[in-house]
Amino acid sequence: MEDLLKFAPRPTGMGEMFQVLRDGQPRTRADLAAITGQARSTIAARLDLLVSTGLIGPAGEASSTGGRPPATFAFRPSAKVVLAVEVGVTNVHLAVTDLSSTILAEAELPLAVADGPDVVMSKVAETGRKLMATADRSPEELASVGVGLPGPVEYATGRPINPPAMPSWDAVDIPQVLERLLKVPVLVDKDVNLMALGEHRTNWRTVRDMLFVNVATSIGSGIISDGELRRGAQGAAGDIGHIAVPTAKDVLCWCGNAGCLEAVASGNAIAAWLRARGLIANDTSDVVALIRSGDVTTSRAVRQAGREIGSVLAACVSMLNPSLIVVGGVISDTSEHLIAGIRELVYQSSLPLATEHLRIVTSRNWSRVGVIGASAMAVEHVLSPRAIDALGP
Template identity: 65%
Template sequence: MEELLKFAPRPTGAGEMFQLMRDGAPRTRTALVQVTGHSRSTVAARLDSLVATGLIAPAGEATSTGGRPPSTYAFNPDARVILGVDLGATHARLAVTDLASTVLAELDAPLAIADGPDRVLDWVAENGEKLVASAGRPLADLAGVGVGLPGPVDHANGRPVNPPIMPGWDGVDVPHALEGRLGAQVLVDNDVNIMALGEHRISYPAERDLLFVKVATGIGAGIIMDGALRRGAQGAAGDLGHVAVPHATDIPCRCGNTGCLEAVAGGHALAAALRTLGTQVGTSADVVALVRAGDVPATQAVRQAGRDIGAVLAASVSLLNPARIVIGGVLAEAGEHLIAGIRETVYQRSLPLATQHLRIMTATTGARAGVLGAGVMVIDQLLSAASVDALVERTLQEDA
């Protein structure tokens, strides 16, 4: 982020005008004059500077009302590419997108976060570079990298903070490690936050108040309120997995406490409980496979996990009054069993006013939520008015 802002730009007005054009609709100079209220010469100068950056490109001619048809201009999402990285406890997903979040290439592979930052970040850098090439773009076109980590993150500096399932990661300068390899700015956040960003922006951009709940090895929530992601004072907002469940006070959690929701309803906990019944199961994905195969104990366990999650979410519904709760993560792939358990408890325990229009559903972006959200996080920073002004200034200096 510091790299992006070190060119402290004076406002040129080009960045502000660019925000009007991010919707991709072609516009003429005359239309921009009418919308902005600026003179034709001012609009022309700002448009020319945006075209020079590549963010805006000619988009053909508008219908003529007499005389020569006027030229139109539109946002050019192919100007640069973004790398989104979603790291879970046992998997990694990477995607290269354009500036409109269209996926150009992607990779999904097993990768243990417990292997440590050196091995994991080397893998990300190596495969990220290959993925950009497979999308048919040179590494110089990579404008930024967004990374989601399965633990608390100080978003201001991109460093993990005492992550319980990430041994060796505490305080690691993730942006520095990747920027040197990939040559682009790096932004880092908690994995559930980026999933919430991805689901919100891609599927429900008009929704103002939304909770995204990831149910996998761990459990967490991303909070969208008033249309924006809310991280809390230290970035710990949404840590549902370590809220106490009253009936489980004797169950130890990896965080050091007992009775945490994650220790009761997380994928690791469900797999352990099924093993005590003699079922051969190791991961959250194995639990989902059993449910899909009709295994009764696994189905009952997932349904009860939904009820336990619903009990915690009922308090969140009363506190935050979201319009929509979206359930993602590996265990959400178990079909309606998890969702049914959640709905059962939330609607039973929350006040009718809070649930009158509440919708609880499975994520529509599926496994892509994280990488799409990681890309959105970078795109929003990169295409902000201040950043576009900085890019315009640098482009003018380079052309001088």
């Protein structure tokens, strides 16, 4: 950490000094003075203030080179908690986490997004309070809330924008609705962005350039570039589900266009293809059941869906040059045929330079990466340099 900081601009404010301590490594006042270039008196005053907030605490003594061993200080992730919420079409996953996004308590609710934002957010707030109690944390310890929604979101305002699966949510001020119930700041983003963030923070923190692809009822992706989540100008970055597939020009998509990837390779699209061939497949869950039963026709359909997804990802690889593609979602979790089809087309269609070191893997824990990403988003808001500076006099 110190080696990297030698080449970075030196922290000047309390918020920037706090970022030095966020890795959890204990440091002395002298360490912080050497890293930041600030006077020992300034370091001492800022440490006193951070200790008073509970965010920083004593961490024992450093080795002595003679005389009394100096005290060390480290970040305390347990100082506060955040509520992480992943809203799905038919269920809601909630978790209370500490400031390192470690899950302390969680619950899954059979709650339909079609019930509308007021009903869903009221139940989220109610369940969030219960989870706080389960984690033995008081309401005053809740610092913020992170919410993922299954549709486009204007990140700056937290408002869903024309979300196809949740029309009654369009332009609703979700942060305002939930802030009124829980009295803390609320951050909102589309679910696949938070899946990408959660996957990155949990399993691939050292990877700088990564794509997360979610294949379920719909298809979407989140982009990590230079180690940061990229949302695009209007928050629409990563919407690969509505990139046209040349081989599917006559297949209509719900968005009004023809040939969209989602119309030919999503869980619902696979189900429709299977129904046309006489199989009972009303939705994605039926596709999963057929995969688990060993149905050969379904396995072939999933492999072909992987190829269609791979043809689109090949273009993304050429454009973004990621070193890693992580595939998540209920279908990838159930069948190796999907990722096999993706790998086949990506490696076949992309330039060798772009795929020389490219890995394509399945998510290690896709059912949780959404809430972990929601937690990480909420934590970043609470622990940003600006938020820490606001704690000062």
